[in-house]
Amino acid sequence: MKKLFLTICFSIIGWQIIDASAKTVAFEDMEAAQAYxxxxxxxxxxxxxxxxxxxxxTRAMEKYIMERLKKATISNLGPTDSMDKPSSVNMQHSxxxxxxxxxxxxxxxxxxxxxxxxxISSGDTRPRGDAQSSGTRYIELKQDDMQQFQxxxxxxxxxxxxxxxxxxxxxxxxxxxxxTQIEILPNGTASINDTAxxxxxxxxxxxxxxRIIPKISTSREGVSNKIDLNLASVSINGQExxxxxxxxxxxxxxxxxxxxxxxxxxxxxxxxxxVDRQLWQYNDFNEFYWDATGSRWNxxxxxxxxxxxxxxxxxxxxxxxxxxYPDELTSAGTMMSEHENVLGFAxxxxxxxxxxxxxIVALPxxxxxxxxxxxxxxxxxxxxxxxxxxxxxxxxxxxxxxxSWKYIAKNNLKNSNSFKRGAPLMRYLAMGVFDxxxxxxxxxxxxxxxxxxxxxxxxxxxxxxxxxxxxxxERKERKAVNALFSRSEAVLALNAANQLKLKRAYKxxxxxxxxxxxxxxxxxxxxxxxxxxxxxxxxxxxxxLLNINSGQAFAVLTACTVTIAFYLWVLKTKFKYRWLGFLxxxxxxxxxxxxxxxxxxYLHLVSAVMVLAAVYVIFAYTSxxxxxxxxxxxxxxxxxxxxxxxxxxxxxxxxxxxxxxQQANILALDTAExxxxxxxxxxxxxxxxxxxxxxxxxxxxxx
Numbered sequence: 001m002k003k004l005f006l007t008i009c010f011s012i013i014g015w016q017i018i019d020a021s022a023k024t025v026a027f028e029d030m031e032a033a034q035a036y037x038x039x040x041x042x043x044x045x046x047x048x049x050x051x052x053x054x055x056x057x058t059r060a061m062e063k064y065i066m067e068r069l070k071k072a073t074i075s076n077l078g079p080t081d082s083m084d085k086p087s088s089v090n091m092q093h094s095x096x097x098x099x100x101x102x103x104x105x106x107x108x109x110x111x112x113x114x115x116x117x118x119x120i121s122s123g124d125t126r127p128r129g130d131a132q133s134s135g136t137r138y139i140e141l142k143q144d145d146m147q148q149f150q151x152x153x154x155x156x157x158x159x160x161x162x163x164x165x166x167x168x169x170x171x172x173x174x175x176x177x178x179x180t181q182i183e184i185l186p187n188g189t190a191s192i193n194d195t196a197x198x199x200x201x202x203x204x205x206x207x208x209x210x211r212i213i214p215k216i217s218t219s220r221e222g223v224s225n226k227i228d229l230n231l232a233s234v235s236i237n238g239q240e241x242x243x244x245x246x247x248x249x250x251x252x253x254x255x256x257x258x259x260x261x262x263x264x265x266x267x268x269x270x271x272x273x274x275v276d277r278q279l280w281q282y283n284d285f286n287e288f289y290w291d292a293t294g295s296r297w298n299x300x301x302x303x304x305x306x307x308x309x310x311x312x313x314x315x316x317x318x319x320x321x322x323x324x325y326p327d328e329l330t331s332a333g334t335m336m337s338e339h340e341n342v343l344g345f346a347x348x349x350x351x352x353x354x355x356x357x358x359x360i361v362a363l364p365x366x367x368x369x370x371x372x373x374x375x376x377x378x379x380x381x382x383x384x385x386x387x388x389x390x391x392x393x394x395x396x397x398x399x400x401x402x403x404s405w406k407y408i409a410k411n412n413l414k415n416s417n418s419f420k421r422g423a424p425l426m427r428y429l430a431m432g433v434f435d436x437x438x439x440x441x442x443x444x445x446x447x448x449x450x451x452x453x454x455x456x457x458x459x460x461x462x463x464x465x466x467x468x469x470x471x472x473x474e475r476k477e478r479k480a481v482n483a484l485f486s487r488s489e490a491v492l493a494l495n496a497a498n499q500l501k502l503k504r505a506y507k508x509x510x511x512x513x514x515x516x517x518x519x520x521x522x523x524x525x526x527x528x529x530x531x532x533x534x535x536x537x538x539x540x541x542x543x544x545l546l547n548i549n550s551g552q553a554f555a556v557l558t559a560c561t562v563t564i565a566f567y568l569w570v571l572k573t574k575f576k577y578r579w580l581g582f583l584x585x586x587x588x589x590x591x592x593x594x595x596x597x598x599x600x601x602y603l604h605l606v607s608a609v610m611v612l613a614a615v616y617v618i619f620a621y622t623s624x625x626x627x628x629x630x631x632x633x634x635x636x637x638x639x640x641x642x643x644x645x646x647x648x649x650x651x652x653x654x655x656x657x658x659x660x661x662q663q664a665n666i667l668a669l670d671t672a673e674x675x676x677x678x679x680x681x682x683x684x685x686x687x688x689x690x691x692x693x694x695x696x697x698x699x700x701x702x703x
Contacts (some may be wrong), residue, residue, distance in 0.1 A: 688698025
């Protein structure tokens, strides 16, 4: 430490002596001396002296050096400590210096990779600063970077590129080599062969490499169409592996048919496929555009190149190549070559995550064969086929229901007598209501079946249970009887004390009657319902066939259709509580809209809306057909004609036991006034008791 101190002191003294030294200048005459003096006067003033002490003052100099060391080092030196101890000063580099040294010691690949990750993490998708200097930074490597590749200080693997070139690349997951060979055929179809050498480490490439291809191609005028993709083969290290194409919202993805695990190592992937409708035709030229790397891989591409074989012998009108993100492209760092009818493009800089290599070639129209009528028709169906199919399906459903309605209006439907009709149902068909007379008619049916007896008591009309065997009744009817009579009771008086029991039974009979009406409408409507649903499913199957993944598309469309149907039913349902109904219907609307958006991933949005309209039409017409003026119109007419039959044959019916069988219908169809008590029917005449309590029209007294 003493040597260090003496060295510093000696240096400072030396500087002072040098500054204080003088030199002698010789002049030939006085004018030269004055000129020299003037020039010295014009010199800039000397820099201000610092606060360094007099070197001859030992104490002041020692204090000055201690303060300077505190600013430049991390020290435990106290005000009374001696500088003779080795532990007095602990020399440390600054944080900036350490960071610079760490950055300098990084491998070349690590610098590229870290910069890419930092840019992706920070959301910076701008071009890499000065494109020219950026390209120079990667193309003209410094000598130490070249030496690093020759003797790397990071894990590397040996990779053999197509053509036999062997090189060392970092043992991190990336694509060290990617090439695309494109042959443009005279009909405009492009045969493409992609070769990708990948270094897998069981992370991003755990399940292999998938090829992502944009689904939509856009012209200079902003016109878009869906490209046609056909997969020929996929091989890994020369061995063919079955792959398939799945369709996402805006892209095709080539994936293995069966999932596999890719062990860490070096693999060469080869994708061969045909692409149609990627060539745009203009008045004076045709133009081919292709994003060679797809801009979708979450991997760095070390080396990328594209070769394009043209269809004719003519030279291209123009050709361009760009690198970078889709919205910010640059031609810096690229190289292009031309040999006869083959164009070559190369990226001289690595491609970061999400960057693409875009090539555009303008070609003479004379090199291509115009598309014939069949091919143009095929393109039209590919673009608008699902809209046509959806429109045909919707129109078929509308027309079928319209013709059915016209047929019903002419009353040409045959009556169906196979449906079991009770007295409450007959009243609902004839009168369009379920009321207290309907419930009274139900009690008369129980009397006819010998399940109950109806008697006049001292004060009230009594219902007396005769049997516990209710097997002849339907489920809701049994519940109604059990609501009237508990297990320990066999007699029920029709009075205010038993109103609750009567209301419970009334609700059961009402629900059963309305259910029968719906069943009748459904039974009559089943043919039309099956036809409309069948047409909708056929339309969805046809639309699914226009997709690459027909099975997946049909499954999604069917699931969305069922979901829409269910929530349309929710919209038509009446809720007990208004707030619950509001929330339920808002939720239903959201789910229906979401289902339409899901379908639009496989169809045009217009087609998805047509599917929604078809489901709504089925619901609407089914509801219309269920009304009295719909498919059950003939049954309504039957019930009304049966009422006329009872009136015409009243005298005959009163002569025997036929009255017992018809008594419930007589009350239900409001014909009791035509059936006065008679000796032949006095033993089972109960119309007077029912009308006395429930009224003749069901409007006088309540249950």
